[in-house]
Amino acid sequence: MEMFLMGLCMSVFGLGIAAVAFGAATRSESSKSAVQPELPLVKAVAPARFFSDRVAAPPTVPIAASPRQVPIEVLLLQIENHVRMEQAAAESFLAFPTQALLHSKTTSPFVN
Amino acid sequence: MTHDLLNGLSPADVEQVLALGTRMIVPSGTSLFQLGDPADRLFLTERGRIRLTLPMHVRDREENVFVEERSPGQTVGWSALIPPYRFTLTATAALHEAAVIALPREALSGYFAANPSAGYKIALNLAVVIGHRLQLFQTMWLREMQRTVEVRSV
Numbered sequence: 228m229e230m231f232l233m234g235l236c237m238s239v240f241g242l243g244i245a246a247v248a249f250g251a252a253t254r255s256e257s258s259k260s261a262v263q264p265e266l267p268l269v270k271a272v273a274p275a276r277f278f279s280d281r282v283a284a285p286p287t288v289p290i291a292a293s294p295r296q297v298p299i300e301v302l303l304l305q306i307e308n309h310v311r312m313e314q315a316a317a318e319s320f321l322a323f324p325t326q327a328l329l330h331s332k333t334t335s336p337f338v339n
Numbered sequence: 340m341t342h343d344l345l346n347g348l349s350p351a352d353v354e355q356v357l358a359l360g361t362r363m364i365v366p367s368g369t370s371l372f373q374l375g376d377p378a379d380r381l382f383l384t385e386r387g388r389i390r391l392t393l394p395m396h397v398r399d400r401e402e403n404v405f406v407e408e409r410s411p412g413q414t415v416g417w418s419a420l421i422p423p424y425r426f427t428l429t430a431t432a433a434l435h436e437a438a439v440i441a442l443p444r445e446a447l448s449g450y451f452a453a454n455p456s457a458g459y460k461i462a463l464n465l466a467v468v469i470g471h472r473l474q475l476f477q478t479m480w481l482r483e484m485q486r487t488v489e490v491r492s493v
Contacts, residue, residue: 299397299398299400299402302397302398303397303402303404303405306395306397306404306405307404307405310404310405310406311405313479313482313483314407314475314479316478316482317474317475317476317478317479317482318475320478321471321474321475321478329478329481329482330482330485338486
């Protein structure tokens, strides 16, 4: 009888240890799984920063587009000045044809 | 006033040629002819400046962009003597009104037939005008091409 009770106690004790061990194991898995989702979360943040970087880039667009803000009359005048300078350069070449004069630079904003 | 088209002609021939034409006043900003118009007259510039322009798309708008300017003594509209007799540019009086002599092609052709010697000299003068335009724009085209090549090879 004593042996039976001792065996029962040992079984209950073993069962308790197994339950605690199982609980601990289960808890650690759940805590691991709680950490793992953070990784994708960090990964999810990275693209957001990437896109936010790309969004931050557009300030250059208005700068690049700023020449479009020049009034069209000014732009047409610039084109006319460019044509006049190019004609003058071409006339110089025709008067004295050399390779240097053929490719001489003007001060036109369209080529500088 | 001497006209580049009439270089080398005797004063009597010059007078006869000019007598074929009609003097016209072109108010500032007014077109003498438009791109694509039938070219039945050529013009000798007497006063003011004539702007030659071509249409170009600038910011979704079609603008007449400056190509060349003709001064007193220079010829405008030689397309009147060259098939298919269509103007390839638009000519407009610049800031001030201009005065030109309009010479009809038919009258000139008749004069050339009756005066081959004078017609030959005028044809040579016309070749100089056209040749200069060709050389000028050939040079300008090459300069632009050179820049395009430089930009693309960077």
